[in-house]
Amino acid sequence: MEPRHAIVREPGNLYTSCLSEHPLHHTVSLKKAREQHAKYCETLAELGLEVIRVPRDDQHPDSCFVEDNAVVENGKALICRMAKESRRGEQAGVAAELEKLMPIKWAEEPATIEGGDVVHAKGKLISGISDRTNYEGVAQMQEWLNVHVSTIFDPTIMHLKSYVTYLGKDIMIATDKYANHPALEGFNILIPPAEDEYAADTLSVGDTVLMAKGYETAQIMVKEAGFNVISMDVSEIQKCDGALTCLSILF
């Protein structure tokens, strides 16, 4: 089903202290990040989504990465239990909005789970078992959301969606490392060149795909597969190890 809503939250005052291993982390600009975020929200609204703005959270540096706070499927939401201590507490604002719209359940210890690991593809979910999400997290998600979840095990990564996203029309974009994984069987896979791997984190709304600016080859591949591409400057998001999907929950 095509998404109709997007939950978002603008970067808070502590944004520049985000968790990040990006070499340019020290140069991140909050002002520019807010501008890029505003443009992202405007684009989602132009694509017809109702944009639901969660009040800003100035206590948690990574609070704009709302994707990680909840997984929505089948009209229900699992509120995630964040793996990183500094991110625990972010979920409350997102949970308060989701609760107005659908039944919610909080993932419980020993689960850790973050929405950035969860690829939604035609009524099935594919989840990373990563640095952030464990098997117990996936089990709780599968049970509460009543959905089949395939897994890709790679504890060396933060989130699966930095490497694999669903474009639509049975087509995935996946980096070389995951392209032949059995969890992706049955999908056509576009593999971006190594220098464009960051562009594998895409956000689809119908036949339109939001992609990071600066990765021409990956964008051409997606266009040639029959999608409209909107190129977005997310430099200040990338410096905090985030990407396009991380900034919203679509449902």
Ligand code: CIR
């Ligand atoms: C973090 O390390 O948690 C944030 N700095 C970045 C989270 C990115 N979220 C995502 O890929 N879904």
